[in-house]
Amino acid sequence: MAFIHIPKSWQLPEKMATPEAVFLNRRKFIKGFAGFSIAGSALALAGCQTQVADGEEALQGIKSLNARLNPTFADADRTVTNQILAATYNNFYEFGGSKHIWQNAQALPTEPWQLEVTGLVNQPRTYDLDDLLSTFPLEERVYRFRCVEAWAMVVPWLGFPMNAILEAADPTSDAKFVQFTSYYDPQVTKGPTFPPSQFLPFPYTEGLRIEEMANDLAFFAVGIYGHTLPKQHGAPIRAVLPWKYGFKGAKSIVKIEFVAEQPATFWNTISPGEYKFEANVEPDVPHPRWSQRQERLIGPGSQFEWEQVPTLLYNGYGDYVADLYA
Numbered sequence: 001m002a003f004i005h006i007p008k009s010w011q012l013p014e015k016m017a018t019p020e021a022v023f024l025n026r027r028k029f030i031k032g033f034a035g036f037s038i039a040g041s042a043l044a045l046a047g048c049q050t051q052v053a054d055g056e057e058a059l060q061g062i063k064s065l066n067a068r069l070n071p072t073f074a075d076a077d078r079t080v081t082n083q084i085l086a087a088t089y090n091n092f093y094e095f096g097g098s099k100h101i102w103q104n105a106q107a108l109p110t111e112p113w114q115l116e117v118t119g120l121v122n123q124p125r126t127y128d129l130d131d132l133l134s135t136f137p138l139e140e141r142v143y144r145f146r147c148v149e150a151w152a153m154v155v156p157w158l159g160f161p162m163n164a165i166l167e168a169a170d171p172t173s174d175a176k177f178v179q180f181t182s183y184y185d186p187q188v189t190k191g192p193t194f195p196p197s198q199f200l201p202f203p204y205t206e207g208l209r210i211e212e213m214a215n216d217l218a219f220f221a222v223g224i225y226g227h228t229l230p231k232q233h234g235a236p237i238r239a240v241l242p243w244k245y246g247f248k249g250a251k252s253i254v255k256i257e258f259v260a261e262q263p264a265t266f267w268n269t270i271s272p273g274e275y276k277f278e279a280n281v282e283p284d285v286p287h288p289r290w291s292q293r294q295e296r297l298i299g300p301g302s303q304f305e306w307e308q309v310p311t312l313l314y315n316g317y318g319d320y321v322a323d324l325y326a
């Protein structure tokens with residue numbers, strides 16, 4: 001089994017929590033995913049086996065990207081997640097309701113791409129991908145990532161601070177919030193089998209207060225692990241907000257709109273009691289259906305085999321963001 005070689009220290013086998021040999025061992029890998037499927041949907045079983053048969057498949061379409069490593073975020077005090085595992089365990093409801101949507105997501109058309117920056121701004125602009133890459137210098141940041149479902153990972157993103165777009169757009173004094181809208185075309189983004197898409201508030205939207213968008217940590221990612229984003233991670237550009245639950249990080253963004261009122265967002269519209277607009281990582285505030293005190297780090301095997309660690313307030317990024325919520 002050949003692997004794409006990207007010479008980054010955190011991808012070397014000896015730096016991995018689990019030696020590469022373990023997840024590359026096909027039998028072990030399939031066994032793990034089979035366990036998963038029994039816990040979830042038995043129907044997904046056959047698909048799961050083929051999807052993990054060749055890790056390279058999950059990285060199809062990527063191109064290498066150059067970025068300077070931001071020394072402040074050079075490591076996240078945790079071992080970086082194996083990139084094949086991260087690329088085969090995703091949430092992307094446009095392509096299905098399970099974690100195994102990476103094959104469906106290959107249908108996302110990313111070239112050409114247009115990102116519209118609009119709303120209450122003095123400098124509205126529509127960027128194509130080349131414009132974005134040539135306008136905003138890329139940097140690399142290793143961030144912890146915490147999903148509201150209590151799984152977590154650590155990944156090196158490539159991108160630029162959201163503040164760069166904020167400054168370029170020059171919002172008017174009426175702009176208090178920003179709304180991100182993800183790509184949506186019912187012919188392509190077919191959604192989950194259940195509930196069917198027409199009962200869900202697509203397109204996926206997310207939002208922030210302007211001060212949150214201006215925070216140092218708020219990031220637009222155009223890459224991961226030294227290359228462009230695989231489609232299932234939200235190519236070609238997605239939001240990354242490491243102190244908030246993962247659902248705040250809208251994928252495959254087509255529109256950034258500055259607005260006066262708090263915008264509607266996908267999960268908050270579906271279930272406002274479970275998914276708050278603010279959605280900061282707060283271990284002491286349980287989800288109505290589970291505790292948020294612990295999280296499981298994506299690893300090989302079934303989720304029940306993954307290492308559990310305590311969840312930290314603001315996902316450990318309080319030094320950067322606590323002021324926003326004082």
Ligand SMILES: Nc1nc2c(c(=O)[nH]1)N[C@H]1C(S)=C(S)[C@@H](COP(=O)(O)O)O[C@H]1N2
Nearest residue numbers: 090091092093147182204233246247249251
């Ligand atoms: N457009 C869109 N963005 C999305 C989602 C989604 O379903 N659609 N899922 C969110 C959730 S719940 C999480 S945890 C992260 C998962 O990102 P990853 O698959 O790259 O790990 O994407 C977020 N962004």
Ligand SMILES: [Mo]
Nearest residue numbers: 147148246247
């Ligand atoms: Mo999530």
